[in-house]
Amino acid sequence: MTHNVAIFASGSGSNAENIVKAFRNDKEIDVRIVLTNRQNAGVVQRMSDLGIECVYVPNDTWATQPEQILQLLARNNISIIALAGFLRLIHADIIKNYRGRIVNIHPSLLPAYGGKGMYGHHVHEAVIANHERHSGATVHIVTEKMDDGDIIMQGKVEITPDDTPASLEAKVHAVEYEIYPQAIKKLTQSLYPSNG
Ligand code: GRF
Numbered sequence: 001m002t003h004n005v006a007i008f009a010s011g012s013g014s015n016a017e018n019i020v021k022a023f024r025n026d027k028e029i030d031v032r033i034v035l036t037n038r039q040n041a042g043v044v045q046r047m048s049d050l051g052i053e054c055v056y057v058p059n060d061t062w063a064t065q066p067e068q069i070l071q072l073l074a075r076n077n078i079s080i081i082a083l084a085g086f087l088r089l090i091h092a093d094i095i096k097n098y099r100g101r102i103v104n105i106h107p108s109l110l111p112a113y114g115g116k117g118m119y120g121h122h123v124h125e126a127v128i129a130n131h132e133r134h135s136g137a138t139v140h141i142v143t144e145k146m147d148d149g150d151i152i153m154q155g156k157v158e159i160t161p162d163d164t165p166a167s168l169e170a171k172v173h174a175v176e177y178e179i180y181p182q183a184i185k186k187l188t189q190s191l192y193p194s195n196g
Contacts, residue, residue, distance in 0.1 A: 003188045004032045006078040008086040011120075013043025015084035015105060015176055020050050022181035029188060032076045035069070037062055037088055059088070066091035073098075079192075082184055083142065087119065092144055102142040103187060105180050107172045109154055110138040114147030124165035124172070133159055135168060137176045139183035153183040 005023070009016045016034055023029040034047050034054040047054035061068055070093065073081070083090070083104040095102065106114060106123075113123050113135075127135045136156040141149030155175035159168060 001028065001192060002030050003028060003079045003192060004030050004077045005080045005082055005184065006032060006073055006076065007034045007082045007084050008090075009034060009036055009043040009084045010038050010041055010087040011043065011085040013041065013046045013084065014173065015180055016043050017046045017050065018177045019082060019084065019181055019184065020047075020052055023184075029184065032078060033072075035072070037086075043085075062088055062091065066093040069094060070097055080184065080187060081142075082180070084180070085120075089146065090142060095142065095144055100141055101187075101191065103139055103152060103183065104142050104147075105176055105183075106138045106140065106147055107135075107169070107176070108138065109134065109136045109156065110140060110147055110151065116146065118147070121165055121169065124168045127159070128163065128165050128168060135159060135172060137172050137179060139180055152186055153179045155179040 007016045007019060020031045023031055031052060034043060034052055035057050036043055036054060037057060037059050039056045044054050055072065057069060079101060081098055081102040090102065108114060108123050108127065113126055134156050136154055138154045139152045143149040155178055157171040157175050
């Protein structure tokens with residue numbers, strides 16, 4: 001059985017690229033489509049280079065016409081959604097239709113440094129300002145509450161005295177590339193156990 005994955009991304013798209021590459025030769029997971037709310041996001045060029053369809057969906061549609069997005073997902077037989085730097089809350093109707101099947105990656109060890117305002121460089125700045133010894137990344141299920149659902153996987157990084165928010169971000173990105181594909185695989189295996 002093939003599980004079709006859609007990725008939602010707003011930014012550079014390095015995680016999206018990493019996920020596409022990780023599953024290129026996978027018999028069970030097929031990254032079918034990427035949706036973005038930013039026409040000029042880096043992810044658009046990355047997907048074009050990889051030959052993956054990337055659809056621009058304006059902010060207004062995300063906010064008021066979730067049925068259009070659900071139709072697009074249904075047409076592509078999507079079973080799992082992976083958020084990769086997607087800077088919008090997901091409409092409740094989409095969450096309801098994909099309950100337990102939407103995952104997000106957050107650049108901290110949740111529940112620490114999650115919630116409102118905690119995204120991108122803000123997270124790494126706060127972690128460095130608090131002189132933490134460790135940080136990391138968390139893959140979790142998306143619910144109606146921000147950064148709140150069950151945790152599927154975490155990866156930890158050590159913070160050294162010379163680390164800056166930028167160097168910490170690079171370390172966290174590296175761990176994200178390791179754990180996100182693994183977490184997606186783990187989710188498909190728990191949702192759709194193989195009979196063989
Ligand atoms: C990642 O750090 C991820 O944890 C967060 O947004 C960032 C996306 O980076 N949710 P990229 O666009 O995948 O490079």
